Amino acid sequence: MKARVLIRPKEGILDPQGQAVERALPALGFEGVESVHVGRLVELEVADPSRLGEMCEQLLANPLIEDYEVELDDGAAR
Amino acid sequence: MKARVLIRPKEGILDPQGQAVERALPALGFEGVESVHVGRLVELEVADPSRLGEMCEQLLANPLIEDYEVELDDGAAR
């Protein structure tokens, strides 16, 4: 089964990337953009989707500083 | 409006990050995982969503090496 993991900086944790993009945008001619956050996207095919959570905890995400969200092929968030 | 941009390495371009994840998983006891790809996730609030395409082409993604997909808050892909 195809799965998609969205990994983003935990709320309240500094997101230097998002901040840098947000600060740069107006100067580049893109106005009206706010709350930019940059995270990671991991896409994979997995035989047993029930273990995805564990996989995120242990490898894909860094639970100390990142939140993650798993989406299975059907688009349903888990 | 809230928007989410998913950016992934173009097919056929070596993705060492994805490979590294794929190699690391079995060692942690996760078997049966394939085709791992690691990309970027950009989330933002934008006043004028019609400019998102331009923003992706010009800044958020590099079309030579990356594909992108924009999702607006309602979940509809564009």
Next chain:
Amino acid sequence: MSGASTVEHSTLRHRELGLTDPEYERIVDRLGREPNDVELAVFSLMWSEHCGYKHSRRLLGRLPTEGEHVVMGPGENAGAVDVGDGLAVAFKVESHNHPSAVEPFQGAATGVGGILRDVFAIGARPIAVLDSLRFGELDSARSRYLMNGAVAGIGHYGNSIGVATVGGEILFGEPYESNCLVNAMCVGIAPSERLVRSAAAGVGNLVVLLGALTGRDGIGGASVLASAELGEESASKRPSVQIGDPFEEKKLLECCLELLDRGLLASLQDLGAAGLSSSASEMASKGGVGIDLDVACVPRREPGMEAFEVMVSESQERMLCVVEPARLDAVRAVCDEWDVGATAIGAVTDTRRLRVLEEGEPVGDMPVEALIDDCPLYDLAPQRPVSPVYAAPRARLEAGTALGETLLALLRSENIASKRWAYEQYDGLVGSRTVRRSGSADAAVLHLTHDGTSGAIAVSIDGNGRRVACDPYVGAAEAVLECARNLACVGAEPLGLTNCLNFGNPEKDHIAWQLERAVAGLADACRALGVPVVGGNVSLYNEGGGGPIYPTPIVGMVGRVPDPTSVPESAFVEEGHAVALIGPFRPALAGSELDALRGRLVNGLPEVELKAQARALDAARAAVRSGQLATAHDVSDGGLACALGECCVAGGIGARVDLAGLVRRLAEGGAPRTAETALFGEGPGGVVIAGPGEAIARLAADDDGSDRRVILGETGGDTLVIETGSTARLDIEVAAAREAFERGVADHFS
């Protein structure tokens, strides 16, 4: 809420914040009332071990701090020494152990960010970073994870901000398994007259916060993360992880240096542990003034922060400065150009109080003196331990292994093997000052000025906790000697020393004993060498689940190299060079790497004769400065055989040497297993040199008859052959040595 329950409530709070009941009473006494939440938060951090040095300040007083070259000593953000030509070099080492044990990448990265700020806070431009790391043994997955993250984090910050990481050391040992050490040292340079102090001055001047927005980073960090033992519950303390933003700091660094260049600041101070609380109270204390801060003015990253959170936030990449009101606009203009935030958040007063306001309403009011000077200081209760504190390391090498195999095993062992895997992740070149860096000499060498007219400096960082565990006094003294010897190998004379004391819980009497003996060793060695201590840092409570770390004083030094064009390498560079050993080297197996590989940890090391060591350093330095040497490499971990092996590997050239003389002397002294001891024994004082035969012969002829200069043999061929007299000889291929040395660490990460 009734009055009685308020007392109870705050009583609980102070304990949660790490204050003892008597400490709390002392606060009540100094304030003349119960502290409110803001005040309690500020006091708990200012009186924490991390900020207040409760258990170490009295000991630190024993370190010598005076010297003719000292420009700034302990007490400022970084120490500084005069290097001639109107230039000063600022430097300091600091630990980021606990944050790194929780999140190695960010912990190490913010450790580098923090020490950089200490250096540019005094107006010096950072030109180099060095790192000193300790982890558990590499066959542990956790140790590899920590090392991988810490090395990447150091590289990330240093590389991105454009400061060369030029040297460092990494050692491994089981006691560091759950409590790794990440110490970072920064070296900066400035015209002497441009150095600034942090004392706030000028009643009515504005207090301006520069740099990043303030979030809830590290709330509770200083008291909880840095001053309590890391236990099982450390997982729950994780949300306070600080994230480093080297880009923000790069702008901040350039901006601050430009502000100072233009003379726009009255004083400058970095925000480190305890954030605004400590920087504001320290600035006020040093200036003998008061400071009013309005937390409502502090630009925030997160909504809903409380006053106390703003006061103790450890958000990175911020600085506090004092500005005359008339210059505020000029300050803002410079900050705008660099896209650096600048907000007036308070003013200097004559009250000698730190007053915290929120939209003009007082929410905290504390005498600066109470925060800084009234912090309780504790005497240690040192007690020599009666039973061993540490288990012997796991044996990995059988006794009776052939000499050649033993040397290969040592070269492959993680403590000795090349750390190339790590230092190749560091930009060691940026700045165009790097004459020698990791892997090419015993100390890094950096140009002072780009036209080369002002000579160079050498920097090194050293420590060996396992030897300090064997003997805290001797081990600590040896760290000073080793650092100075590394400097001598590039011809540098030490001008000043910085140190970081990484120890376990000082409230335990055997840890207190380690600490006291180690400081005594440091102090005596510094006095013997005439090197003043100009700064440092203390990291206590380094105890994970498995007990205390090895006592690990880390020593960093800066020295002057008058002529960087003749600096030898730590490699054999030509065939047919004569190889010699200089210095009063008396090897012993006790406490050596070989001992450790065989699973032994002794109690007590051979005494060190500091005067003779100081003379030997002078002699080594003079030999190097003669400009005749191609090679100079100090004998340290793994003994003489390893030193020779390393020179062969680095240069890709073999050597044929004879240690029969040394073996004979050892036998006369009654040492057992003399061949092994000569080859692999350790101890201070030895330097391997090589160069053209005539030059080495001349140097050797200068010998005053003691065992200070012995010609050992000659370079050449593709094997290293060491004769030890009649009994046995060591014979290995340089290629095999290289393979062992290069792969020992790297293979763990492939």
Next chain:
Amino acid sequence: MRFGVVRFPGSCDETDALLACRRFGEAEIVWHRERDLHGLDAVVLPGGFSYGDYLRVGAIARFSPIMRAIVEFARVGGPVLGICNGFQVLCEARLLPGALLPNTGLRFLCRQVDVRVANADTSFTRACGRGERLSLPVKHGAGRFYAPDEVLDAMEANGQIALRYADGHNPNGSARDAAGVTNEAGNVLGLMPHPEHATDPLTGSTDGGRLFASAVEQIAEGTAVAA
């Protein structure tokens, strides 16, 4: 001969580039907010982490005000050298073909490598001999040059892969061992190795000086325009 070295926020090696240029001519720093090159003869985009290299290496810097002038300068044949991050910026600005991806080893790598001069007819290699080996340091985390195969073929046919890593020296997995590439006209060179860190015998090799000397030679001949 006047070199201009651009300083973006987050540039790190601009002083190094300035020092290197000054061994061969005059040189000055150009702040990224400038819009005019004021008659400079050659432009260097230095190494570092412009805008933190957040999002994607070189992605944000290419929108800096100064870049417009640089694009125009390049279009009319002015010599433009992009070193490391500067190379990444030039690719993002489409002044050079291709893109730079994370090293295959996924780690930042700082080491000395050998490169071979594959084309000695560009603005920055004309003082070199074809096939000449240069010893230069690399230090980067994202230096893997990528372009689609047909683009690489065309580049090779056109001599645009001006510098190649010597056998066994490719540190990052770059396609066709490309260490440095030019635009079609050969006046814009981007390379991952750092020639500016190879101009002083005390701090490394001096081979990098050949690139700066090339530009000087070209300007002296008057074959390039001034901005």
